[in-house]
Amino acid sequence: MDRDERGRRAYEGLMGVRAEEAFDDVRRISSQMYETVLDGAFGGPLARAELSRRDREIASTAIVASIGGADRRLASHVRAALHQGVAPHELLALAEHIAVYAGFPRALNALDVVQEVLQEAGVPNQPELHRVKLADHETVVAQKGDHGPAVILSHSLGVDWRMWEPVMERLSRGRRVFAYDFRGHGAAAGAPRPFSMDDLARDMGGVLDAFGVDRASVVGLSMGGGIAQTFAVHSPERIESLALLATTDHPFPSFEGRARSGEVDGMEAQIVPTLTRWFTAPALATNEWGVQYARELIRRFDPADWAAAWRAFKDVDVQGKLAALDAPTLVLVGEEDYSTTPEIMSGVAERIPGSTYQVLPGTPHMQTLEKPDLVADALDRFLPADR
The missing domain is CATH 1.20.1290.10 (AhpD-like)
Known part of the structure; x- marks a missing residue:
């Protein structure tokens, strides 16, 4: 040549x-x-x-x-x-x-x-960002859509609101969609520690209050799903619908080990075990935006915030407490999720009578970052909207 x-x-x-x-x-x-x-x-x-x-x-x-x-x-x-x-x-x-x-x-x-x-190129505008003061810290809330039923999105441990960006444009059609950084993450890094799942649930309510929202569809992935369930237990009257993605209703023994590893080994040591739990091998090999984003946030994470978050998640206490929830519930699991497996997620669904259980083909734990179209399709069909 x-x-x-x-x-x-x-x-x-x-x-x-x-x-x-x-x-x-x-x-x-x-x-x-x-x-x-x-x-x-x-x-x-x-x-x-x-x-x-x-x-x-x-x-x-x-x-x-x-x-x-x-x-x-x-x-x-x-x-x-x-x-x-x-x-x-x-x-x-x-x-x-x-x-x-x-x-x-x-x-x-x-x-x-x-x-x-x-x-x-037809690229949608970025979400509008709001600085919101909660009880003891400040956070950022990203908003897409200005009319229709409210939807609040709660992200996974270790990332921030932008985890939801790949699905927000689709979900904002006929809805007001809010994605926020929960304490210890993103703009809310360094919030007072230690904190509990109850604190995180109160923060979710505070975000809704800041926008004058009484009832919302609540969507959470992984730890965000634990927060969503805790909020639903404490404030069932504020739940329009509930979508639980790649999450659990009980803690795993490994949570304390992950907290300690962040403190002792540092954040660089968390990259490989975390990303290999979150993504499929092809996604890691091609190293597209979602993988790069997750890797960079883990690398930059404050070990004290990391440990505090895992210790809060370790005390999640919602199993069996949503049996009487009077709101449509979707339980969404990835076929290739080896962290919150289909077996674990089917148990969550069984403990919420009337819930809908759906498996996304070829999808790992970090659903919105690797298979956003499948997630957006499922949520768009489920969530109420002004059409």
Whole structure:
């Protein structure tokens, strides 16, 4: 393969379009410039594998935005970043990063270009973020949708509200959807410790109160499902419906060991055992956004918050206490969940008379990050909405 062909292939791999199409005007004006760009840049350093294509496009977007005055080329690199799997919210965060090092005018200009490309690609707007003061700490609540029945989403231990982002757009059609960071996580990291499942349930009620919501459909995954069940036990009159994903109604002996490991071994040691519980082997191999997101949050987690969360979850006490709940309940399990297995989840369903039990094919523990379309389909059919 000659350098010219290597450059063409590198360009198409990076940018997602043919070089002849992208540089048609350059080729007509100056064939030498066209060859220089392909041979010198894309056939040279940009063809090498020391940096991944994703990393190269993040770097290229940041550099072109920081230089300024090249909006057309910046838009091309934003499209390429999307092609390489860079999430829309990561591009918006990149604009914030640019503000620190290249100044606000160029960062705001980059933000405009990013938004134009996202709209052109049909990417929905990001959820609106609200800072909410609860009894003893502050958190962030992401909102999608401004009319219809309320839905509150409670995430898994170790991540934050963004775990729900892949399904929020679908769920917000005819609904007001709220996803928040529960204490010890995300914007609520460092909240007073220790805390209990009862504290976490009260926090959920506080989030609903902040938006004037009396009754809501409550959805929780993993520890978030434990919080949802605890809230339903304490405040059944506020439950419009209940959806329990990849969760449990009783603690496992391993919870204390995970708490201690965070304290003693540190967070780097939690990455492998956690991700291999959460994702399938193919997802870990392809390392798409959901895996990257989860890995980065675990790595950054405060060990004290990690331990406090596992010790709160270890005291979950809801088994058999939802038998009289007068609200539709969905129990959603992943076929390939080896943490809260179909056997465990079927037991949860059996202890809630009238609940609906559904198995998602090929789905692991972290349902919304690996199989968001299946989760969105199931929840969209189940949750009340204004159609």
